[in-house]
Amino acid sequence: MDALEAIQKRRSVREYTGEAIPRADLEKIVDAGRMAATGFNTQPWDFIVVTDQSMIAKLKIASRWMEKAAAIIAVVLDPSSRYWLEDGSAAVENMLIASTALGYGSCWLEGYTLPREEEFKLLLGVPAEKRLLTLVPVGVPVEWPTQEKKPLAEVLHWERY
Ligand SMILES: Cc1cc2nc3c(=O)[nH]c(=O)nc-3n(C[C@H](O)[C@H](O)[C@H](O)COP(=O)(O)O)c2cc1C
Structure with missing residues:
Protein backbone atom coordinates (compact mmCIF):
# COMPACT_ATOMS: atom_id res chain seq x y z
CA MET A 1 0.00 0.00 0.00
CA ASP A 2 1.49 3.38 -0.89
CA ALA A 3 1.50 6.38 1.44
CA LEU A 4 -1.54 8.10 -0.08
CA GLU A 5 -3.61 4.92 0.11
CA ALA A 6 -2.63 4.40 3.75
CA GLU A 19 -3.23 -11.89 17.45
CA ALA A 20 0.45 -11.06 17.93
CA ILE A 21 2.37 -8.76 15.58
CA PRO A 22 5.96 -9.55 14.50
CA ARG A 23 8.55 -7.47 16.32
CA ALA A 24 9.97 -6.33 12.94
CA ASP A 25 6.62 -4.72 12.07
CA LEU A 26 6.46 -2.92 15.42
CA GLU A 27 9.96 -1.62 14.73
CA LYS A 28 8.83 -0.35 11.31
CA ILE A 29 5.93 1.48 12.95
CA VAL A 30 8.15 3.18 15.53
CA ASP A 31 10.69 3.94 12.81
CA ALA A 32 7.96 5.85 10.96
CA GLY A 33 7.42 7.89 14.14
CA ARG A 34 11.13 8.55 14.40
CA MET A 35 11.19 9.96 10.85
CA ALA A 36 8.51 12.61 11.50
CA ALA A 37 9.09 16.30 10.95
CA THR A 38 10.29 18.01 14.12
CA GLY A 39 10.93 21.67 14.90
CA PHE A 40 14.65 22.50 14.61
CA ASN A 41 15.19 18.73 14.18
CA THR A 42 15.17 18.35 17.97
CA GLN A 43 13.53 14.88 17.85
CA PRO A 44 12.42 15.22 21.49
CA TRP A 45 10.84 11.78 21.65
CA ASP A 46 11.16 8.27 22.96
CA PHE A 47 8.88 5.35 22.20
CA ILE A 48 8.15 2.49 24.57
CA VAL A 49 6.71 -0.60 22.90
CA VAL A 50 4.79 -2.73 25.38
CA THR A 51 3.98 -6.28 24.28
CA ASP A 52 3.96 -7.93 27.69
CA GLN A 53 0.37 -8.97 28.33
CA SER A 54 0.51 -8.25 32.06
CA MET A 55 1.60 -4.67 31.37
CA ILE A 56 -1.02 -4.29 28.63
CA ALA A 57 -3.58 -5.45 31.19
CA LYS A 58 -2.45 -2.66 33.52
CA LEU A 59 -2.55 -0.03 30.80
CA LYS A 60 -5.99 -1.08 29.62
CA ILE A 61 -7.53 0.99 32.43
CA ALA A 62 -7.26 3.74 29.80
CA SER A 63 -9.83 1.74 27.88
CA ARG A 64 -10.94 -1.89 28.15
CA TRP A 65 -10.74 -2.65 24.44
CA MET A 66 -6.99 -2.09 24.51
CA GLU A 67 -6.72 -5.49 26.18
CA LYS A 68 -6.66 -7.27 22.81
CA ALA A 69 -4.06 -5.01 21.25
CA ALA A 70 -0.86 -6.81 20.22
CA ALA A 71 1.21 -3.89 21.47
CA ILE A 72 0.85 -0.49 23.03
CA ILE A 73 3.26 2.22 22.01
CA ALA A 74 3.77 4.90 24.65
CA VAL A 75 4.92 8.20 23.15
CA VAL A 76 7.23 10.09 25.50
CA LEU A 77 8.27 13.70 24.88
CA ASP A 78 10.68 16.19 26.37
CA PRO A 79 8.49 19.23 27.19
CA SER A 80 11.54 21.50 27.46
CA SER A 81 11.72 21.27 23.67
CA ARG A 82 9.89 24.19 22.06
CA TYR A 83 7.65 22.25 19.69
CA THR A 100 -2.39 1.07 8.38
CA ALA A 101 0.10 0.47 5.57
CA LEU A 102 1.18 -2.74 7.28
CA GLY A 103 -2.44 -3.87 7.68
CA TYR A 104 -2.78 -3.16 11.40
CA GLY A 105 -5.26 -1.05 13.28
CA SER A 106 -4.24 1.61 15.76
CA CYS A 107 -5.70 4.52 17.66
CA TRP A 108 -4.48 7.84 19.07
CA LEU A 109 -5.56 7.61 22.69
CA GLU A 110 -4.54 10.95 24.10
CA GLY A 111 -7.89 11.79 25.67
CA TYR A 112 -7.85 8.59 27.72
CA THR A 113 -4.15 8.74 28.51
CA LEU A 114 -3.70 12.26 29.84
CA PRO A 115 -5.94 11.98 32.95
CA ARG A 116 -3.80 8.98 34.02
CA GLU A 117 -0.48 10.29 32.75
CA GLU A 118 1.34 10.21 36.10
CA GLU A 119 0.09 6.70 36.88
CA PHE A 120 1.23 5.41 33.48
CA LYS A 121 4.59 7.18 33.73
CA LEU A 122 5.29 5.36 36.98
CA LEU A 123 4.22 2.02 35.51
CA LEU A 124 6.44 2.50 32.47
CA GLY A 125 9.40 4.04 34.27
CA VAL A 126 9.16 7.33 32.38
CA PRO A 127 11.39 10.03 33.96
CA ALA A 128 9.42 12.63 35.95
CA GLU A 129 10.50 15.52 33.72
CA LYS A 130 9.17 13.86 30.55
CA ARG A 131 5.57 13.91 29.28
CA LEU A 132 3.56 10.93 28.19
CA LEU A 133 1.63 12.32 25.23
CA THR A 134 -0.43 9.29 24.34
CA LEU A 135 -0.67 5.54 24.28
CA VAL A 136 -1.15 4.02 20.83
CA PRO A 137 -2.58 0.49 20.79
CA VAL A 138 -1.72 -1.50 17.67
CA GLY A 139 -3.33 -4.77 16.69
CA VAL A 140 -4.92 -6.93 14.05
CA PRO A 141 -8.29 -5.29 13.37
CA VAL A 142 -11.54 -7.22 13.73
CA GLU A 143 -12.97 -4.92 11.07
CA TRP A 144 -12.00 -1.71 9.39
CA PRO A 145 -14.10 1.31 10.48
CA THR A 146 -15.29 3.79 7.87
CA GLN A 147 -15.59 6.98 9.88
CA GLU A 148 -16.87 9.67 7.49
CA LYS A 149 -14.72 12.68 6.68
CA LYS A 150 -15.74 16.14 5.54
CA PRO A 151 -15.72 16.26 1.72
CA LEU A 152 -12.64 17.82 0.15
CA ALA A 153 -14.73 20.54 -1.48
CA GLU A 154 -15.94 21.68 1.95
CA VAL A 155 -12.46 22.27 3.37
CA LEU A 156 -10.32 23.07 0.35
CA HIS A 157 -10.00 26.75 -0.57
CA TRP A 158 -7.98 27.94 -3.54
CA GLU A 159 -6.10 31.21 -3.20
CA ARG A 160 -8.36 32.73 -0.45
CA TYR A 161 -10.52 31.42 2.40
C1 LIG B 1 -5.51 14.43 20.00
C2 LIG B 1 -6.37 13.20 19.84
C3 LIG B 1 -6.83 12.55 20.97
C4 LIG B 1 -7.61 11.38 20.85
N1 LIG B 1 -7.98 10.71 21.98
C5 LIG B 1 -8.73 9.60 21.86
C6 LIG B 1 -9.10 8.85 23.03
O1 LIG B 1 -8.75 9.19 24.14
N2 LIG B 1 -9.86 7.73 22.85
C7 LIG B 1 -10.25 7.31 21.62
O2 LIG B 1 -10.95 6.29 21.54
N3 LIG B 1 -9.92 7.99 20.49
C8 LIG B 1 -9.17 9.11 20.59
N4 LIG B 1 -8.78 9.79 19.45
C9 LIG B 1 -9.20 9.31 18.12
C10 LIG B 1 -10.33 10.17 17.59
O3 LIG B 1 -11.51 9.91 18.31
C11 LIG B 1 -10.51 9.87 16.09
O4 LIG B 1 -9.33 10.20 15.41
C12 LIG B 1 -11.68 10.63 15.48
O5 LIG B 1 -12.90 10.19 16.00
C13 LIG B 1 -11.72 10.49 13.95
O6 LIG B 1 -11.86 9.13 13.60
P1 LIG B 1 -10.76 8.38 12.71
O7 LIG B 1 -9.45 8.39 13.50
O8 LIG B 1 -11.29 7.00 12.55
O9 LIG B 1 -10.60 9.13 11.44
C14 LIG B 1 -7.97 10.92 19.56
C15 LIG B 1 -7.49 11.58 18.42
C16 LIG B 1 -6.68 12.69 18.56
C17 LIG B 1 -6.11 13.34 17.31
Missing part, protein backbone atom coordinates in the same frame (compact mmCIF):
# COMPACT_ATOMS: atom_id res chain seq x y z
CA ILE A 7 -3.56 7.99 4.59
CA GLN A 8 -6.96 7.51 2.95
CA LYS A 9 -7.55 4.19 4.66
CA ARG A 10 -6.39 5.10 8.20
CA ARG A 11 -9.15 5.11 10.78
CA SER A 12 -9.16 4.65 14.54
CA VAL A 13 -9.46 0.93 15.19
CA ARG A 14 -10.83 0.00 18.61
CA GLU A 15 -11.39 -3.72 18.20
CA TYR A 16 -8.53 -6.18 17.82
CA THR A 17 -8.39 -9.95 17.39
CA GLY A 18 -5.70 -10.47 20.02
CA TRP A 84 7.32 19.04 21.71
CA LEU A 85 3.55 18.78 21.28
CA GLU A 86 3.63 19.33 17.51
CA ASP A 87 6.64 17.02 17.16
CA GLY A 88 4.95 14.31 19.19
CA SER A 89 1.73 14.67 17.22
CA ALA A 90 3.60 14.36 13.91
CA ALA A 91 5.26 11.18 15.18
CA VAL A 92 1.93 9.70 16.31
CA GLU A 93 0.27 10.37 12.95
CA ASN A 94 3.21 8.81 11.10
CA MET A 95 2.85 5.69 13.25
CA LEU A 96 -0.90 5.48 12.63
CA ILE A 97 -0.31 5.68 8.88
CA ALA A 98 2.52 3.14 9.01
CA SER A 99 0.31 0.76 11.03
